Amino acid sequence: MALVRLTPICLLTYLCCFGALTSSVLGAKARHFKWEVKYMYGAPDCLENVVMGINDQFPGPTIKARAGDTVVVHLTNKLHTEGVVIHWHGIRQLGTPWADGTASIxxxxxxxxxxxxYRFKVDKAGTYFYHGHYGMQRSAGLYGLLIVDVEEGKKEPFQYDGEFNLLLSDWWHKGVHEQELDLSVKPMRWIGEPQSLLINGRGQYNCTLASAHNSNGSGLPGCKFRGTERCAPNILHVMPNKTYRLRVASTTALASLNLAIGNHKMLMVEADGNYLEPFWVNDFDIYSGETYSVLIRTDQNPTDNYWISVGVRGRQPATPQALAILHYQSTTASKLPTLAPPVTPRWNDYNHSKSFSNQIRALAGSPTPPVINHRRIFLLNTQNRIDGYTKWAINNVSLSLPPTPYLGAIKHGLRNAFDQKSPPDTFEKTYDITRPPSNPNSTYGNGVYMLKFNSYIDVILQNANALNANVSEIHPWHLHGHDFWVLGYGEGMFSTKDEGMFNLKNPPLRNTAVVFPYGWTALRFVADNPGVWAFHCHIEPHLHMGMGVVFAEGVHLVGNIPNEALSCGLTGKMLMNKTYH
Amino acid sequence: MALVRLTPICLLTYLCCFGALTSSVLGAKARHFKWEVKYMYGAPDCLENVVMGINDQFPGPTIKARAGDTVVVHLTNKLHTEGVVIHWHGIRQLGTPWADGTASIxxxxxxxxxxxxYRFKVDKAGTYFYHGHYGMQRSAGLYGLLIVDVEEGKKEPFQYDGEFNLLLSDWWHKGVHEQELDLSVKPMRWIGEPQSLLINGRGQYNCTLASAHNSNGSGLPGCKFRGTERCAPNILHVMPNKTYRLRVASTTALASLNLAIGNHKMLMVEADGNYLEPFWVNDFDIYSGETYSVLIRTDQNPTDNYWISVGVRGRQPATPQALAILHYQSTTASKLPTLAPPVTPRWNDYNHSKSFSNQIRALAGSPTPPVINHRRIFLLNTQNRIDGYTKWAINNVSLSLPPTPYLGAIKHGLRNAFDQKSPPDTFEKTYDITRPPSNPNSTYGNGVYMLKFNSYIDVILQNANALNANVSEIHPWHLHGHDFWVLGYGEGMFSTKDEGMFNLKNPPLRNTAVVFPYGWTALRFVADNPGVWAFHCHIEPHLHMGMGVVFAEGVHLVGNIPNEALSCGLTGKMLMNKTYH
Incomplete structure (x- = not known):
């Protein structure tokens, strides 16, 4: 197997072709991008397949900016019959809630x-990404990275000599329109486990790069690459005895992942655009919607190369590990690592996962949460049936998005645009989370949690048993428009006494937090960002099946929403016909 | 093989469930329908596949109305990310051009x-159909029949004892999104011949109903049906010695078809909603976009049944015949016909096709064309390459539809909505139609042919050689908003002296007319219907690749266009922001 130099850095520098810089005050710049979204043929895992690309690239171009810059993306839809939006995952959209890129919201x-x-400020350095947020277009491949460096002249709280990006995703051979249909029919047809895991859009199906090692017992034949294949592995070219930052983001549709590098420990330093109190790990879990930066020191035998392996957690895996190569430049890139790829922890070793999650602390000096809350919202996560259709529901309401975006509807007082009744703040405390729902009926709904502006909100995400006995799934919940503090994780049913366990001293700020099977996760945030914000499970089929809620706060303070964001549904009608109300 | 009674009449009567009648003056009624469009799993040719259905039906419900009625279809889009429209093929939309159901137009x-x-009057009795007119949604299965009977108390110019509908289509196993992509990539990937032909949405793949006969030499095994299968054949249950009307419509994406019935001659009496001077045929060709009514007399041996066979014309067929059964009720429906299915004429026996087309005459007393024209537009049909992309072009312009619908754009004078330069009325007369284009470059365009209101327009459709040598294809051209008179067909390059051949006495009124390979077809119509009207090849991939033009006439006379039809593109912008112009 010959491997040419295909580095993620290539992807990064390529991006500059599309970015034109405009100077601005204080060194901040407006960075303009002209993007076209369309379907194209790709070969994410070597098998040719339809992917959704941007400017004929899959994954989409990486945006590089500095904190304080304004990113301006002129997004043209070149699909034939489908609408499109792009969500800038992790960017809070302060002052620009209409640029959050969530259809219907x-x-x-x-x-x-x-x-x-899309015109928005990237106010905070960190590792972010973007992705489609309409139907299951993220699963179709509509995603890419958004890297925000610190302002010019400022420094990160850690040092490194070079950096690499690893955008993780999962891939199905079945197209997303059929996946959407499968999830929508009665009885539901589950989409199953992904065929491949991808690193920067590259995976290998039905062959393995590590055929010399039987560590994964896959029995797969070795991949035969010349190196020019679109699915040839990522190679990270490093110099010995340096420090590198790996920026890792997961935009998987389903898979929870674990990443490890042979012989190299990793220092966790950033999560979701917020600095962490550094801690060392041998491997780490990453759920869909999360990002991490880790530092590695290239202090191992420089005459060898090392595997970077990514495997599935939290679901019985049916997908081989994804592999990339850490290549010490003193050797040749085509030399395969001597050591076997790191073995992903057993999929249901949740203690391993919880131990990792519980180690995550904000860097000293980070903002700390208010010590009180003004409102606590309990959200019970259940799998349900409605008229025989399988759905996910929150407090027995399965989110069914309306045709009129909430932001415009609330701003303009269009009361017919969505259920005016607020969804419940809690659920019956006698609910038995250890068993399949005894009354598995829930309803469709599209009501909104109206949050008092600037109030302190607690959310207790409560997991439960799914429809099948002895099944409770992982759900990584993602909040738009905010970071939240993760106050704690717990087992079983949350009870008030669990408050004593809350970490109010140095909880990490995140935009995504996992809820473990049969467990709960406690979050706190300040409702200080005027707008309407999705809060949902980041597993694409779960969201598609209704697993989300909508928060609104201070919408009266929202500035002029561009008409282009309002041209559909009742806001469109209203604007076109001033007599409508 | 046991066959149960599955008659098209079932489909017809089912429809009534969705139709509520509202009385109106003069016996005319408003017929209301509430439809939802969504993807569903079907098995058009026994293989399970995704189809686009209406109210969970594929094909969509048959609309039955009487001339003078108003049809009101409340169409709700239940697709996840795609827009949708429905075109009412053959309905002229007098006074309601915004209800024509053509996206971008x-x-x-x-x-x-x-x-x-959609609210429109069905002013004229006849056999019509409806179908998607956005992207390739027609190919996805978005179609159904629209049958307009004569007004109550009025009579057709012929008599019959019963009627059946046969909606013909073709079917691919590859989904339309992938087909659209295939046609759009460089180099183009041709979608190939259909896997199956369907009669009322039913075909049989990889098996044949007529395994007892080797007439088609298919070598296919016999189909094993219990009769309840969604792809079980259509059976037309007839009584001996009666006259039946078969209404036949073709909504194929690609295939030109021929229909024949064992031992039964057919009397052609109607085409595209206009009466014909009756003539007998053993078989007839039907191109995509056409409808016919034929009368048959059930005067054959009543102890036997007879095949109705539908086969491919004009392209080297790779698709087996579709079969249905004419079942004499004196026998059992499960008895297969003794005689072999009629053999479809050789695909390239164009003389057979031309002879049929030339027999078609309007019924005596039908409207006759003006004897003069005010403007003659020559439209050269060529296959071209633009930047390496394969396209179809008319006078070297490949139609690329704009995001703002023409009707609103013209009515409101939005000059930026489309090319203000009119496309050419003719082409270089030295063009050699017998060879591949020597200069195969054409351009994209979206200009409009502005027609003087009430003027008499001639169109000469001129066929030519495609990109490959010795290939010239059949193109059935369909005009929206009008019927036209088919003045004649000819071979080679049209020349003025061919005018002498024009039939001005009793040319048939049609909305679709075929252009034969290397030939021309001459049409005349009166531009008397205020609106903007597509005129295009009805082969779905050809239209997708640019094979169409746009006519506009009397748009200043168009009444108030509903805002809902204008909420996109520049009309949407204009209506939402009155300062725009």
């Missing part, structure tokens, strides 16, 4: 051949 | 979860 989907301009 | 596509109300 922040804007109308962009129609074919039309252009929408 | 008469209206904005309906967004997911939104409802558009």
């Amino acid at each position: 922040s804007q109308c989907a962009i129609n074919p051949e039309e252009t929408f301009v | 008469s209206q904005c596509a309906i967004n997911p979860e939104e409802t558009f109300v």
Whole structure:
């Protein structure tokens, strides 16, 4: 097997072709991008397949910016019949809630051949990504990285000599339109486990790079690459005795992942755009919607190369590990590592996962949470049936998004646009989370949690048993428009006495937090960002099946929403016909 | 093989469930329908596949109305991310051009979860159908029949004892999103011949109903049906010695078809909603976009049944015949015909096709064309390459539809909505139609042929050689908003002297006319219907690749276009922001 030099850095520098810089005050810049979204043929895992690309690239171009910059993406929809939006995952959209890129919530989907301009400030350095947020277009491959460096002249609280990006995703051979249908029919047809895991859009199906090692017992034949294949592995070219930052983001549709590097410990330093109190790990879990930065020291035998392996956690895996190569430049890139790839921890070793999650602390000096809350919302996560259709529901309400985006509807007082009744703040405390729902009926709904502006909100995410006995799944919940503090994780049913366990001293700020099977997760945030914000399980099929809620706060303070974001549904009607109300 | 009674009449009567009648003056009624479009699993040719259905039916429900009625379809888009429209093929939309159901032309596509109300008069009895007119949604299965009977108390110019509908289509196993992509990539990947032909949405793949006969030499095994299968054959249950009307419509994506019935001659009496001077045939060709009514007399041996066979014409067939059964009720429906199915004429026996087309005459007393024209537009049909992409072009312009529908754009004078330069009325007369284009470059365009209101327009459709040597394809051209008179067909390059051949006495009125390979077809119509009207090859991939033009006439006379039809593109912008112009 010959491997050419295909580095993620290539992807990064390529991006600059699309970015034109405009100077601005204080060194901040407006960075303009002209993007076209369309389907294209790709070969994410060597098998040719339809992918959703941006400017003929899959994954989409990496955006590089500095904190304080304004990113301006002119997004043109070149799909034939589908709308499209792009969500800038982790960017809080302070002052620009209409640029959050969530269909039905922040804007109308962009129609074919039309252009929408996303203009927003990246106020905080960190590792972010972007992705489709309409139907299951993220699963179709509509994603890419958004890297925000510190302001010019400022420093990170750690040092490194070089950096690499690893965008993790999972891949199905079945197209997303059929996946959407499968999840929507009665009885539901589960999409199953992904065929492949991808690193920067590259995976290998039906062959393994590590055929010399039987560590994974896959029995797969070795991949035969010349190195020019679109699915040839990622190679991270490093110099010995340096420190490198790996920025890792997971935009998987389903899979919870674990990443490890042969012989190299990793120092966790950033999560979701917030600095961590550094701690060393041999491997770490990453759930869909999360990002991490880790530092590695290239202090191992420089005449060898090392595997970077990514495997599945939390679900009985049916997908081989994804592999990349850490290549010490003193050797040749085509030399395969001598050591076997690191073995992913057993999928259901949740103690391993919890131990990792519980180690995550904010870097000293980070903002600390208010010590009180003004409102506590309990959200019971259940799998349910509605008229025989399998759904996910929160407090027995399965989210069914309306055609009019909430942001415009609330701002303009269009009461017919969605259920005016607020969904419940809690659930029956006698609910037995250890068994399949005894009354598995829930309802569709699209009501909104109206949050008092600037109030302190607690959310207790409560996991439960799914429809099948002895099954409770992992759900990584992602909040738009905010970071939240993760106050704690617990087992079983949350009870008030668990408050004593809350970490109010140095809880990490995140935008995504996992809820473990049969457990709970406690979050706190300040409802200080005028807008309407999705809060949902980041597992694409779960969201598609209704697993989310909508928060709104201070919408009266939202500035002028561009008409382009309002041209559908009742806001469109209202604007076109001023007599409508 | 046991066959149960599955008659098209079932489909017809089922429809009534969705139709509520509202009385109106003069016996005319408003017929209301509430439809939801979504993807569903079907098995059009026994293989399970995704189809686009209406109210969980594929094909969509048959609309039955009487001339003078108003049809009101409340169409709700239940697709996840795609827009949708429905075109009422053959209905002229007198006074309601915004209800023509052509995305980019008469209206904005309906967004997911939104409802558009199609309200239009069916002014003329006849056999019509409806279908998607956005992307390739027709190919996905979005179609159904629209049958308009004569007004109550009025009579057809022929008599019959019963009637059956045969909606013909072709079917691919590859989904339309992938087909669209295949046609759009460089180099183009041709979608190939259909896997199956369908009669009322039913075909049989990889098996044949007529295994007892080797007439088609298919070598396919016999189909094993219990009769309840969704792909079990259509059976037309007839009584001996009666006259039946068969209404036949073709909504194929690609295939030109021929229909024949064992031992039964057919009397052609109607085409595209216009009466014909009756003539007998043993078989007839039907191109995509056409409808015919034929009368048959059940005067054959009543102890036998007879095959109805449908086969491919004009392209080297790779698709087996579709078969249905004419069942004499004196026998059992499960008795297969003794005689072999009629053999479809050789695919390239164009003389057979031309002879049929030339026999078609309007019934005596039908409207006759003006004897003069005010403007003659020559439209050269060529296959071209633009930047390496394979396209079809008319006078070297490949139609690329704009995001703002023309109807609203013209009515409101939005000059940026489309090319203001009119496309050419003719082409270089030295063009050699017998060879591949020597200069195969054409351009994209979206200009409009502005027709003087009430003027008499001639169109000469001129066929030519495609990109490959010795290939010239059949193109059935369909005009929206009008019927036209088919003045004649000819071979080679049209020349003025060919005018002498024009039939001005009793040319048939049609909305679709075929252009034969290397030939021309001459049409005349009166531009008397205020609106903007597509005129295009009805082969779905050809239209997708640019094979169409746009006519506009009397748009200043168009009444108030519903805002819902204008909420996209520049009309949407204009209506939402009155300062735009």
